Amino acid sequence: MGRQPCCDKVGLKRGTWTIEEDHKLVTFILNNGIQCWRMVPKLAGLLRCGKSCRLRWINYLRPDLKRGALSEKEENKIIELHAHLGNRWSKIASHFSGRTDNEIKNHWNTRIKKRLNLLGIDPVTHKSIEQKEKSETKNVELNNSQNEQENIVISRSESDHQTASAEAKEERINEVIDETSNFINNYDILFGAGLNMVNCYSPSFSLEDSVNPSTSIQDYVAIPQWYFDSVDSVISWNSFNQLGSKYV
DNA sequence: AAACATTTCAACCGCGTCGTG
């Protein structure tokens, strides 16, 4: 058989965590580490499922978490990374020490999306909204013209058909190249990061190619997290109590 | 001061992947 079930959900507590629960979870993890999330709530004396404990620890209780709002520099880095990685929040978060995927995702959905929209950039495609609309119109026109061409081509010879189709493809490729270079120029002006977007479109592109040249690669690599020898070496309960004041 | 609207973000849900027996 496979592994044992994570938890039976009957009788388990849900919703906002209390200070007491946080205290129990932090004490347990700092003293024992995490072998298996399924066992954590039982051993820590919590009426929560392992999944809930994991989430609480990762998103809120980890001692290495940064507190406070994301800086504009961090925001810009998120935007850059999102342009390459899309909604892969955990991948994006791995480029920031002390920030969680949930935090970045929330920040993206509540603030960055709006900021990009205000700047006239589509947050999904990272294209200029105006150009995106143009591009969509062009695509419709292109499809229509292709349909027309196809109707005409039916009566043409096979070789004529191939020529028309190749021309339409070439035209479309040129359009995409124009749109891409315009967008890259606009994006570079907006964020001024020296972002080498051209490389994004090359087959050999890697994330290392795209980073700001003034930033070392190490800045983009998440520091390995929380290896604990003892509770006292990492966090004191005085500092934890300060965190706890958030709830009062 | 109260009522209502909007924003924020912690927590949950469901799914895909991977490990185990």
Next chain:
DNA sequence: TCACGACGCGGTTGAAATGTT
């Protein structure tokens, strides 16, 4: 190889906080 279950991830929800009228 298969079935089962833990884990991790991304999308979504809803309560609390904040802003506006």
